[in-house]
Amino acid sequence: MDQVLTILSGLARELILDADDLASVDALAVAAQAGGESGVTALLQLARLTSEAADDAGAVTDAVDRVQDDSALWRMAGLVVVCFAAVRADYPSRQDAQAARTAISARAEIVYTEVSAYGPETLAWLMSLTGVATRYLSRTAAERAPAVRVETGISLPATVLAYQLYGDAGRAGELVDRNRISTSLLMPVSFEAVAP
Structure with missing residues (x-):
């Protein structure tokens, strides 16, 4: 005890x-x-x-x-x-x-x-x-919405991807955290995101 x-x-x-x-x-x-x-x-x-x-x-x-x-x-x-x-x-x-x-x-x-x-x-x-x-x-x-795999073909900043996915660049941190990326400047060409 x-x-x-x-x-x-x-x-x-x-x-x-x-x-x-x-x-x-x-x-x-x-x-x-x-x-x-x-x-x-x-x-x-x-x-x-x-x-x-x-x-x-x-x-x-x-x-x-x-x-x-x-x-x-x-x-x-x-x-x-x-x-x-x-x-x-x-x-x-x-x-x-x-x-x-x-x-x-x-x-x-x-x-x-x-x-x-x-x-x-x-x-x-x-x-x-x-x-x-x-x-x-x-x-x-x-x-909740499901998490999905997103394929871009090229590396883009998380802010651009957040804006394209959600219409809100402020959700870039969510993408970085979910994918455990060290920098938000270049996201991988394949990553996970919550479905919009």
Whole structure:
């Protein structure tokens, strides 16, 4: 419990900027140190708060994935963090939302097999939480435009391509970010974009 609590408190301090939320982190950390069933409940509430109060919802899953801990308790806390982050993150394309849903489902399958030590109420709560998050992601995927492959034949600046695709040169950063291009001056002749 102590190692997971240390990891989760560290993530909270990395992701949360609001002083009131950080005070709540401290209170939940003290409650979690009590151990037992109430300690696990406080730990899961700390995981929820970390995700809900994080300044950048998109960075939350990356932060959880960087953690090097294979304990069942950490995987359970990580699932809570990721589920709450999923409903706050932005998904520009259908495929982005579908990938997030698949990742949560895979994470949940592992946790479900390990959570029995924490009681049936914990398992039921985690299954409900995962169900809400995956339904939200399914609905979001259905509402988003698909990502498509664009072929230009020549390298052009991202601003020109954004204007040609969307009528908005301001969306050039979106093309650069989606394709992980180091410079916006010359985009590759084949790249991915959200369908207009």
